[in-house]
Amino acid sequence: MLFLFNDVVFDLGDPREFALEAGLENGFSEVKLLNMRIGQVIKLVREAMFEEHYLPRTNTEIAKFLSALIAWKTDEANALLAVSPKTAFDASGVQVRLASVSLVAMTQLADLQQAGRLSSHVANLSVWRHAPQRMQA
Numbered sequence: 700m701l702f703l704f705n706d707v708v709f710d711l712g713d714p715r716e717f718a719l720e721a722g723l724e725n726g727f728s729e730v731k732l733l734n735m736r737i738g739q740v741i742k743l744v745r746e747a748m749f750e751e752h753y754l755p756r757t758n759t760e761i762a763k764f765l766s767a768l769i770a771w772k773t774d775e776a777n778a779l780l781a782v783s784p785k786t787a788f789d790a791s792g793v794q795v796r797l798a799s800v801s802l803v804a805m806t807q808l809a810d811l812q813q814a815g816r817l818s819s820h821v822a823n824l825s826v827w828r829h830a831p832q833r834m835q836a
Contacts, residue, residue, distance in 0.1 A: 700714055700777060701777065701802070701806065701809055702714070702769075703822060703826060704754075704755040704765070704766045704781075705755045705779070705782075705819065705822065706755070706818060706821075708809045709759070709762070711766060714766075714768075715767075717764075718767035718770075718771050721760070722768075725764060735768070740765070740768045740769055742790070743768070744765050744769070744779065744781050744795055745781070745790040745793040747762075748783045749789065749790040749792070754781075775797075775799050776799055777805060778799070778826050779795070779797055779798075780795070780796040796827065804825060804826070807825070808821075808822065808826075
């Protein structure tokens with residue numbers, strides 16, 4: 700499965716398997732991962748992005764883990780936009796949006812990334828301008 704996190708495309712394979720494996724490597728128990736709800740995942744995303752504003756580029760392993768959790772727990776989303784404004788005082792100020800993007804669009808974004816031409820502007824034009832607000836967290 701292809702997953703867009705801000706302006707980085709990850710190939711996760713099976714999101715559930717990826718999340719379980721990566722979660723165990725990062726100190727989560729299998730029971731905790733299985734029982735985790737989407738609200739808890741969003742909280743993890745907010746905390747991670749508050750600490751590391753460019754997480755998808757600077758800590759790809761954690762970004763992939765969070766992407767896999769989002770994909771698994773929503774069973775719908777394959778794109779995540781998480782932005783920590785400079786005015787945010789804590790993790791609750793991190794803005795999060797989710798979207799379900801077509802395979803064609805995701806493949807095109809992955810191809811652009813491989814060619815070194817994927818930017819936040821391109822991701823915004825391709826995904827976030829069209830994503831329904833109902834998927835905002």
